[in-house]
Amino acid sequence: MNLKTFLRVIPLACISIAAGAAQAGGDPAHGAELFQQNCAACHSHERGQNLVGPSLFSVVGRAAASIADFAYSDAMKRSGIVWTQDQLVAYLKAPRRFIPGIKMMFPGLPDQKDREDVVAFLSKAQESAPASLTTIDVPSPNAALGVAK
Amino acid sequence: MLLFAGQASALPSYARQTGYACIKCHVGGFGPQLTPYGVRFKLAAYTETDHKGLKIPVAAFIYGGFTHTEKDQPTPPTPHTAVNDNTTLDQISGFIAGRWFEDMGSFVQVTYNGNTKGLSTDNTDIRYAHDFVIGSTDALVGVTVNNNPTIQDPFNTLFAWNFPYLSSAVAFGQGSTGTQISGGLGPAVLGESLYTFINDSILAEVGTYHAWSPAMQVKLGLGAGNDIGRIGDSVYWRLAYLQDMNTQAFSVGLVGFNVSRQPERIPGGPIDRYRDIGADAWYEFLGNGRHNIAAYASYVREDQNLGDMVANAVAAGGPVPNPNERLYDLRLNASYYYDQTYGVTIGRFSRRGTSDPVLYAPTGSPDTTGTIFQVDYTPFGKADSWGRPFANVRVGLQYTLYDKYNGASTNYDGTGRNAGDNNTTYLFVWMAI
Numbered sequence: 112m113n114l115k116t117f118l119r120v121i122p123l124a125c126i127s128i129a130a131g132a133a134q135a136g137g138d139p140a141h142g143a144e145l146f147q148q149n150c151a152a153c154h155s156h157e158r159g160q161n162l163v164g165p166s167l168f169s170v171v172g173r174a175a176a177s178i179a180d181f182a183y184s185d186a187m188k189r190s191g192i193v194w195t196q197d198q199l200v201a202y203l204k205a206p207r208r209f210i211p212g213i214k215m216m217f218p219g220l221p222d223q224k225d226r227e228d229v230v231a232f233l234s235k236a237q238e239s240a241p242a243s244l245t246t247i248d249v250p251s252p253n254a255a256l257g258v259a260k
Numbered sequence: 261m262l263l264f265a266g267q268a269s270a271l272p273s274y275a276r277q278t279g280y281a282c283i284k285c286h287v288g289g290f291g292p293q294l295t296p297y298g299v300r301f302k303l304a305a306y307t308e309t310d311h312k313g314l315k316i317p318v319a320a321f322i323y324g325g326f327t328h329t330e331k332d333q334p335t336p337p338t339p340h341t342a343v344n345d346n347t348t349l350d351q352i353s354g355f356i357a358g359r360w361f362e363d364m365g366s367f368v369q370v371t372y373n374g375n376t377k378g379l380s381t382d383n384t385d386i387r388y389a390h391d392f393v394i395g396s397t398d399a400l401v402g403v404t405v406n407n408n409p410t411i412q413d414p415f416n417t418l419f420a421w422n423f424p425y426l427s428s429a430v431a432f433g434q435g436s437t438g439t440q441i442s443g444g445l446g447p448a449v450l451g452e453s454l455y456t457f458i459n460d461s462i463l464a465e466v467g468t469y470h471a472w473s474p475a476m477q478v479k480l481g482l483g484a485g486n487d488i489g490r491i492g493d494s495v496y497w498r499l500a501y502l503q504d505m506n507t508q509a510f511s512v513g514l515v516g517f518n519v520s521r522q523p524e525r526i527p528g529g530p531i532d533r534y535r536d537i538g539a540d541a542w543y544e545f546l547g548n549g550r551h552n553i554a555a556y557a558s559y560v561r562e563d564q565n566l567g568d569m570v571a572n573a574v575a576a577g578g579p580v581p582n583p584n585e586r587l588y589d590l591r592l593n594a595s596y597y598y599d600q601t602y603g604v605t606i607g608r609f610s611r612r613g614t615s616d617p618v619l620y621a622p623t624g625s626p627d628t629t630g631t632i633f634q635v636d637y638t639p640f641g642k643a644d645s646w647g648r649p650f651a652n653v654r655v656g657l658q659y660t661l662y663d664k665y666n667g668a669s670t671n672y673d674g675t676g677r678n679a680g681d682n683n684t685t686y687l688f689v690w691m692a693i
Contacts, residue, residue, distance in 0.1 A: 151643075152281065163279055163280065216308070218506050
């Protein structure tokens with residue numbers, strides 16, 4: 112990792128760690144169940160394993176539309192979002208209302224606690240991974256602003 | 261007798277295209293009951309994909325079974341079958357089903373009918389759809405070219421995809437009379453519709469249908485003597501509202517179909533006019549996948565003005581039917597699946613109409629009513645299923661109980677045959693690859 116890349120990665124790594132630390136009381140065990148029921152058909156939480164949806168490995172703190180080999184919608188590319196925990200919780204309420212035009216056909220989780228639990232699960236999975244794995248693929252937020260692909 | 265009964269489809273090519281298990285889009289892990297996700301997949305032109313590897317949009321299925329009726333049929337239902345206890349290979353179908361381009365995909369079926377021993381075009385729905393975002397509104401806008409009114413509909417309330425999803429082709433179906441929207445035209449027509457699906461909730465569609473020429477109908481394998489005549493002034497429309505709450509969903513809707521038919525294809529000749537209008541409701545509980553409940557309802561009223569039929573009767577000097585008739589078609593059904601494997605479904609059908617001693621001789625009534633019970637077993641189709649996505653099987657036992665058939669409970673044909681004599685048991689096996 113050269114210095115330029117290192118300086119780009121550090122801020123997002125900090126966001127990632129902070130978001131993971133601030134799990135707002137979410138229950139990761141229940142989140143794991145909800146993930147399996149609602150998300151696992153389209154998303155893996157394994158690194159590099161894209162399904163119909165992109166891998167959610169290390170998603171907390173990641174810029175939207177930042178996995179290079181995944182075909183995101185234009186709407187997601189343009190969103191400019193960095194997936195903090197709060198953003199994820201808000202997004203999961205009604206994803207297609209949060210970012211109109213995205214491909215993901217998921218109506219959302221109406222219950223705030225359920226959403227926090229899912230994000231807690233993703234954050235915990237991220238924390239459990241070696242630090243090198245959680246940061247190595249995190250690009251600049253600018254990469255999501257239509258120039259990622 | 262309905263030799264084309266059973267419009268069933270569950271297509272592994274979609275599973276291969278998306279990487280999903282069948283249960284993602286289908287209640288019970290087999291088609292054609294669509295989940296809310298399946299509804300969107302269809303409306304979005306069958307194009308969603310995981311972009312992994314080469315996707316070949318080809319699939320096939322086969323089904324057949326054993327049919328027993330309460331009493332022997334008056335005559336063998338086909339030249340190749342007996343008056344009762346028939347084991348039949350009902351359909352072998354090939355499909356071009358899946359994504360063609362970014363916004364375009366298809367469900368195109370060609371079927372070998374084991375009972376008529378014929379190959380013909382079958383359900384066809386080719387779509388283009390694109391998402392437009394205007395402010396906070398997401399509008400999917402699409403075009404469908406299809407060959408049967410309601411084949412393009414994503415809900416299992418309307419006729420092409422309503423329960424029973426397959427049935428014996430060598431039994432009695434749902435009577436001799438039906439509305440135009442409930443299979444009176446397809447697949448001998450070609451239709452085009454424009455539709456939009458706004459914010460994943462509001463579906464609006466308008467379209468029209470035209471009849472294939474007699475020569476083209478022969479080329480499509482639909483037979484030389486089955487011409488549906490000239491079709492004119494046809495307007496198909498649909499409005500529906502879908503509310504998806506993730507673990508459960510419901511929709512309510514309206515549908516309409518106006519069409520005129522000139523059976524002899526005489527320019528300027530008398531025509532029969534039909535105006536169908538209906539309402540439907542759809543509910544699914546998906547929960548966490550362990551217990552699935554689905555309930556569907558539809559009701560259609562058809563007003564008929566039979567100008568051509570009356571003119572022909574007058575010209576022949578015989579008895580003349582009423583110029584204006586009305587039909588009512590009610591369908592209710594509910595299914596429960598445990599673990600997306602073990603299913604039980606009960607369905608009620610009721611086709612009624614105005615009396616006419618000429619048109620509906622000998623009873624003078626078109627009424628056919630009954631109840632269908634089905635239990636089935638679908639061992640595969642889940643995310644961890646063996647052989648996924650190539651191994652897909654459903655085995656089922658279906659029993660149809662008739663209260664009335666072609667206008668009467670007893671002696672409906674004037675020879676002493678009762679509606680209950682037509683009660684049908686159908687044991688089927690349905691496989692898709």
